[in-house]
Amino acid sequence: MTQILLQAVRLLDPFNGVDLEGCDLLLEDGVLQEVGAELKLPPSATLLRREGSVVAPSFVDIHCHLREPGQPWKERIARATAAAAAGGFGAVCGMANLTPPVDSLEQFRRSQRDNQSWGRVRVLQFAACTKGLAGEELTNLEALARAGAVGFSDDGRHGMNQERLMEVLGRAGALGRVVAIHPEDEALLVLANRGMRDPGQWHLRPPDAEISAIEKAISALRGTPGSRLHLQHVSTAGGVDLVRRAKAEGLAITAEVTPHHLMLTGAGGDAGPADPGRCNPPLRTESDRMALWEALLEGTIDAIASDHAPHEAAPPSERSPGFSGIQLVLSAVLGQGGALSHLGRVVETLTAGPRRVLGEAGASAPGDGIRAEEPASLTWFDPNQSWTPSPQSWLSLGTNTPFWGEPLKGTVLATFAGGRMVHLNRELVPELAGD
Numbered sequence: 001m002t003q004i005l006l007q008a009v010r011l012l013d014p015f016n017g018v019d020l021e022g023c024d025l026l027l028e029d030g031v032l033q034e035v036g037a038e039l040k041l042p043p044s045a046t047l048l049r050r051e052g053s054v055v056a057p058s059f060v061d062i063h064c065h066l067r068e069p070g071q072p073w074k075e076r077i078a079r080a081t082a083a084a085a086a087g088g089f090g091a092v093c094g095m096a097n098l099t100p101p102v103d104s105l106e107q108f109r110r111s112q113r114d115n116q117s118w119g120r121v122r123v124l125q126f127a128a129c130t131k132g133l134a135g136e137e138l139t140n141l142e143a144l145a146r147a148g149a150v151g152f153s154d155d156g157r158h159g160m161n162q163e164r165l166m167e168v169l170g171r172a173g174a175l176g177r178v179v180a181i182h183p184e185d186e187a188l189l190v191l192a193n194r195g196m197r198d199p200g201q202w203h204l205r206p207p208d209a210e211i212s213a214i215e216k217a218i219s220a221l222r223g224t225p226g227s228r229l230h231l232q233h234v235s236t237a238g239g240v241d242l243v244r245r246a247k248a249e250g251l252a253i254t255a256e257v258t259p260h261h262l263m264l265t266g267a268g269g270d271a272g273p274a275d276p277g278r279c280n281p282p283l284r285t286e287s288d289r290m291a292l293w294e295a296l297l298e299g300t301i302d303a304i305a306s307d308h309a310p311h312e313a314a315p316p317s318e319r320s321p322g323f324s325g326i327q328l329v330l331s332a333v334l335g336q337g338g339a340l341s342h343l344g345r346v347v348e349t350l351t352a353g354p355r356r357v358l359g360e361a362g363a364s365a366p367g368d369g370i371r372a373e374e375p376a377s378l379t380w381f382d383p384n385q386s387w388t389p390s391p392q393s394w395l396s397l398g399t400n401t402p403f404w405g406e407p408l409k410g411t412v413l414a415t416f417a418g419g420r421m422v423h424l425n426r427e428l429v430p431e432l433a434g435d
């Protein structure tokens with residue numbers, strides 16, 4: 001029997017509205033036995049104590065690209081989910097834009113098998129809204145939901161016209177599933193890129209493309225009562241404003257933001273392929289970035305999502321858009337001035353927020369609150385400890401991150417998911433490293 005006493009931590013549990021200093025947690029073979037103040041140390045238990053450390057429910061990432069099957073040179077499920085565990089995540093949502101895409105029952109089952117075989121943490125699989133993500137023919141949403149799809153998304157593309165988007169929203173809504181969209185109006189992207197129709201050639205991605213897509217999606221949502229819409233990686237002040245108004249109107253809309261859009265600014269979509277900070281949607285201006293923070297803190301934005309997008313190393317002009325970053329989500333956010341004073345809200349957007357986006361379909365993700373006598377699903381982290389993404393510490397196969405070699409604040413010490421310790425920082429927790 002292995003017993004661990006986590007002593008004098010700050011317990012942050014947004015599911016139960018708990019924010020308490022000086023909590024002890026006793027774990028026995030992965031089960032959380034007791035939570036309280038000044039618990040007695042059992043004779044055979046390992047004592048873990050670290051000033052200023054925090055325990056929260058294990059995080060859920062609602063937007064992750066695992067690249068397998070199809071592009072194993074970019075990322076492996078095993079590597080991405082190990083990086084996720086090291087980032088404090090107990091579950092991740094895999095997007096459908098694999099090669100081939102998850103647009104049939106056959107592909108869905110294959111992904112489920114692969115996720116189960118290789119995932120270090122639970123992978124909740126999304127299915128595509130349309131065949132080949134082309135925006136034309138809808139997938140068999142009903143069969144995919146029955147097989148376990150937690151939601152539907154054509155992420156990477158947004159090719160559906162209004163009529164199809166409404167049909168997907170209606171059918172997914174009837175199944176209790178959320179529809180997550182990559183809000184960039186493709187007609188406007190074609191225009192901005194001098195009429196080029198091939199998405200691979202779109203380098204210019206103006207803010208208007210996002211704002212237009214969000215406007216249209218909100219109108220589609222309004223026309224399909226009972227459905228739920230989720231906006232992925234909102235990046236503009238204008239986009240955030242539309243979400244705020246839609247929520248005030250009572251629409252079932254949720255939104256996410258990525259750590260890179262919260263932390264970095266860029267050319268705002270006006271730079272070409274050589275932009276070293278290139279991602280879709282692009283990094284925007286300082287006033288957009290500030291608007292995202294404000295929206296996150298006030299609750300207009302529900303979740304922080306990694307949009308983990310690992311790629312192989314390449315010269316700047318040939319680099320594919322996106323960042324590999326699931327391991328540093330917490331640190332990227334905590335590195336922001338003032339984020340620590342909103343730690344409760346930050347943790348909420350990594351736990352209860354993403355769970356709310358998934359609705360009842362997220363019930364199979366571990367970590368819906370800290371409760372005694374249940375298998376532990378929790379993240380233990382030190383918000384003040386720094387670490388540096390480097391070949392020694394980095395677990396994803398993709399090293400395409402603007403934070404490479406940069407010291408970051410906020411280190412995950414251990415992650416438990418469903419009663420299993422899925423990550424341990426051996427250097428900082430030598431007491432358990434020998435186990």
Ligand SMILES: [Zn+2]
Pocket residue numbers: 155156157182232233280281
């Ligand atoms: Zn996307």
